[in-house]
Amino acid sequence: MTNTETIDAIVIGGGAAGLNGALMLARSRRSVTVIDSGSPRNAPADGIHGLLGHDGTPPADLLRTGRDEVQRYGGRIISGEVIGAVPADGAFAVTLAGGETLRARRLLVATGLRDVLPDVPGLARHWGHGVVHCPYCHGWEVRDEPIGVLAVGPASVHHALLFRQLSDDLVYFTRDTGLDEDTRTRFAARGIRIVDTPVAAIESTEDGEIAGIRLADGEFVPRAVVAVATSMQARVEGLAGLALPMEDLPNGMGRRIASGMAGTTAVPGVWVAGNATDLSAQVGASAAAGALAGAHLNADLVAADTDAALLAYRAEVLR
Template sequence: MGRIVVGMDADVVVIGGGPAGLSGAKALARSLRSVVVVDDDRPRNAPADGAHNVLGHEGIAPRDLLAIGRRELEGYGGRVVDGRVVDARRTDGGFVVELADGGALTARRLLLAGGGVDELPDVPGLAQRWGRDVLHCPYCHGYEVRGQAIGVLATSPVSVHSTLMFSQLSPDVVLFAHGYSPTAEERATLDARGVQVVEGAVAGVEVTDDRLSGVRLASGEVVAREALVVTSFVRARTDHLAGLDLPVEELRMGDLVLGTKIVAEPTGRTPVTGVWAAGNAVEPMGQVVASMAAGLMAGAQLNMDLITNP
């Protein structure tokens, strides 16, 4: 049975205790596998007031959702270790995961679910408002800013795509041509949707009573806005996994590079034998429920791999 692991701390160590990691760990624990989740409490969606489109938990605070997941996992015998992984490498019969406090865990398999990090455009004030009224996803936060005065910071053609989606949610959307000027065809499409294009670089944001109140241009002009949409560069969290020699590739949309991600099959299997990955580290655009589903798939596949390759 999976709970008897001779010479190992666990069948599977899961690195990252977000929706993907906890979902995968729970699937393994329900299959009577010994599983340990190591988490450093840096969820990507932590700045957000709530997680949306999570059926049965609409608008739940991100950390509350994870706390529920932890309790469910522990109810099936899984363990959660609060700590930071500094490296992981192959060892005889499995893997060793090194922790920042000097400790280590050994396992027969690994599930990588460390998520991604959003790198924002270099505009003062964006990071402080991120996840509140500086947004990126219409499905994650769009309903909450419906009908408001919305701005979109243009950095690439993707920003035009975002503008069109947010124009579905408000009649007052402005595109700031900060780092990208729309083509004539794109301008015609935006004009048809009633979107104004404001030329010039953006120098910062204005905040009044702890709420976004405007976007400040380099010229000094301030355009009143209640929300600002930006496109982040999503970088997979892999710096702490150097010992695995894990393949990482660019996330591309045509010629545009939108981020980095771990190379993995739809099942979560990576090219590194014995290592699976799930969540935003593999699919940076995945929302909470998509990450949960990916974690569940990876957990099920890991269990089968342990059955067929004990």
């Protein structure tokens, strides 16, 4: 089923970036629809942290408030999954899993990212609770706990030093990632124990909490928290038809949608905001990026509307 109406903008993704972008557009009296798959990255977290005025707010509560604000200004929210998006006769056609196709003059992609965890048995089941990745998002909540840091490439050295700020009891598991002597000395100076034996599994208590880390030689290292730097992959499922340029970040950090100022992309008429392009952005930064992209998208539409009005005006005067 194709909706023949062409609206001003479709926002793909209903997280902080997408909703704030939609809010800016709706407040500019633009017809805007947000398509939200309902699977935000921070869903497992108990609360948002580091966002002034909202510290500790459950993620679902913030999104609920954001949806209400967008709808208050006439924006539309659709729960659904995008399976296709392509340029179509000077606009864009976006197809949902249910078969409906929507048309819009411009697109804002705010699909977020997917965290890819290392393949360690028992790790994934604790993701977002006992297994954490960001010292700024979760660090205060795990302060003074016995923390184990699983190495995932060179960036994990910095990761370990950040978590050492939060706990005196830190063990770094190299997982076959080489550590030079200077780094080993720096860790020793900070009281960080280094374990070179391969990790076999993360083990749990009877209550379902993390008990510790089992090594390949059978040794068990008690830990209450495991910190791990994930590989972050922009979510682009269903967007292949837009041919958005992608970019790999160094040190295996992940893959993002390449963007310029205010979320512009190499595809005319398409903007991107939030974790889909800025893999390290927290909720506040993602929301701000969405607002900026929405404002620039609106300005682009204003210019297009003015050009069209000028052509019509000249045609009328010359008639």
